[in-house]
Amino acid sequence: MDDLTEMLKGTLEGCVLEIIGSEETYGYAITRRLNGLGFADVIEGTVYTILLRLERNGLVQVTKRPSGVGPPRKFYALNDAGREELAKFWAKWQYLSSRIDRLKEGGR
Amino acid sequence: MDDLTEMLKGTLEGCVLEIIGSEETYGYAITRRLNGLGFADVIEGTVYTILLRLERNGLVQVTKRPSGVGPPRKFYALNDAGREELAKFWAKWQYLSSRIDRLKEGGR
DNA sequence: TGCCGGTACTACGTGATACCGAGTACCACT
DNA sequence: AGTGGTACTCGGTATCACGTAGTACCGGCA
Numbered sequence: 368m369d370d371l372t373e374m375l376k377g378t379l380e381g382c383v384l385e386i387i388g389s390e391e392t393y394g395y396a397i398t399r400r401l402n403g404l405g406f407a408d409v410i411e412g413t414v415y416t417i418l419l420r421l422e423r424n425g426l427v428q429v430t431k432r433p434s435g436v437g438p439p440r441k442f443y444a445l446n447d448a449g450r451e452e453l454a455k456f457w458a459k460w461q462y463l464s465s466r467i468d469r470l471k472e473g474g475r
Numbered sequence: 476m477d478d479l480t481e482m483l484k485g486t487l488e489g490c491v492l493e494i495i496g497s498e499e500t501y502g503y504a505i506t507r508r509l510n511g512l513g514f515a516d517v518i519e520g521t522v523y524t525i526l527l528r529l530e531r532n533g534l535v536q537v538t539k540r541p542s543g544v545g546p547p548r549k550f551y552a553l554n555d556a557g558r559e560e561l562a563k564f565w566a567k568w569q570y571l572s573s574r575i576d577r578l579k580e581g582g583r
Numbered sequence: 584t585g586c587c588g589g590t591a592c593t594a595c596g597t598g599a600t601a602c603c604g605a606g607t608a609c610c611a612c613t
Numbered sequence: 614a615g616t617g618g619t620a621c622t623c624g625g626t627a628t629c630a631c632g633t634a635g636t637a638c639c640g641g642c643a
Contacts, residue, residue: 369567371571372485373599373630374484374486374567375485375571375629375630376481376600376601376628376630377480377482377483377628379630380629380630382578385578385579386578389581393592394591395592404577406574408631409630409631410632411591412630415591415592415593416593416594416629419592419593420629434590434591434639435639436589436591437590437591437639438590438591438636438638438639439591440591441592459479459482460575462476463486464572464575467490467568467572469512469513470493471493471565480601480628481600481628483601484599484628484629484630485600487600488600501621502621503619503620518601518602519620519621520602520604520621520622521600521602523621524622525600525601526621527621528600542610542619542620544609544610544611544619544620545608545610545611545618546620546621547621549621
């Protein structure tokens with residue numbers, strides 16, 4: 368699949384929120400998860416910038432824990448604001464995708 | 476619906492391509508069409524920048540015609556490159572939306 | 584001991600895109 | 614003359630994903 372980066376704008380952050388929401392996890396694992404889900408070209412640097420943004424915006428709770436196989440990990444979990452943001456993301460996604468699909472079907 | 480601008484990145488251009496592909500039309504009308512389709516906050520300036528970009532990238536054929544109710548209109552039609560780009564857009568959209576929906580359904 | 588690969592995060596800069604505002608201009612109606 | 618709707622252009626801004634370089638911890642292998 369060729370370049371999706373522009374289309375991912377605004378949605379990738381939501382995907383990361385969803386992943387964090389389903390399980391407390393950390394940056395490196397989130398990247399691998401996204402790659403496995405079909406977001407093959409998403410790179411670590413991208414995920415880390417998103418995580419730092421989430422932290423800066425107060426949407427996540429962060430816990431640092433030693434790893435055993437490398438440097439310590441920063442585990443992320445959603446707080447109330449994060450869950451709210453996630454709900455908003457899905458609402459926006461549903462709104463947008465329904466409009467686009469309607470347009471695709473000959474747009475009335 | 477609150478702000479969709481980030482999510483529209485990469486998709487709005489495809490929507491404009493689809494509209495042009497279904498009928499030769501011009502900027503002002505495209506904006507109204509998008510607004511009617513549910514992209515309520517899309518503004519004329521945005522559509523015009525997309526149209527200039529399409530023209531610069533050689534995806535459209537442009538014809539200027541007098542209007543009768545205002546300044547002359549620039550009518551846009553897809554050329555072969557534009558149709559190809561449109562097909563690529565829909566392929567990318569389908570790919571992306573299927574991944575996102577899978578993630579939403581508990582992501583396996 | 585020294586080197587490599589995998590793990591894990593940070594920081595800075597780039598490019599693409601939608602948005603915003605101001606400006607220009609044509610036309611009809613009052 | 615003034616207003617409102619039509620129609621396009623141009624310059625600047627913010628945001629986001631991405632690229633790259635750098636730091637650092639660890640195990641295994643020569």
